[in-house]
Amino acid sequence: NAGVTQTPKFRVLKTGQSMTLLCAQDMNHEYMYWYRQDPGMGLRLIHYSVGEGTTAKGEVPDGYNVSRLKKQNFLLGLESAAPSQTSVYFCASRTGTGRGQPQHFGDGTRLSIL
């Protein structure tokens, strides 16, 4: 029962470097999300996807790009990392069947930008 798996779990980058965070889910969920969690601010939605090949902006999309080439994977990219992007990143997924279904989260990726 893997659920939602995020890789890597930790990463340290230098300002200006690029990287991709991978989220994989094995629940056949249609909806996938990327959030960032910062102290005192809860979780803020970066981007989301309602199905393979579709993506949309959330609350804080600037500086990030995403792709959903396969239903089970949702990638979050940082093209030129900035210290303001130091955060804990969470991926989530949920079924598109029925309304008000809960989101299921991965364990998070702790990212530090120096």
Add this chain to the structure above:
Amino acid sequence: AQKVTQAQTEISVVEKEDVTLDCVYETRDTTYYLFWYKQPPSGELVFLIRRNSFDEQNEISGRYSWNFQKSTSSFNFTITASQVVDSAVYFCALSEDSYGQNFVFGPGTRLSVLP
């Protein structure tokens, strides 16, 4: 616009005390869903409960209970006889149809249960 407020930033209680975590939400939708999640020190987010806007019945699950009141736009969470393992950050979240059923999370309440 939708909004979730958790006014209690941090709460400390002694083991076996009861504690209530407050959640107040704002929405213009008539159909919406409310959730509570737990984030223990290990960092993962664990789904606890979902409630839809048409169901104001309170719910009890073991030591946990939830009080949903539309009249005050609140969805409060009570832990009875708290235990050290209840120490975590608790998030309340709102999902509306008009927001594509995306979630808006509150800032969280950090609960520390002391032995």
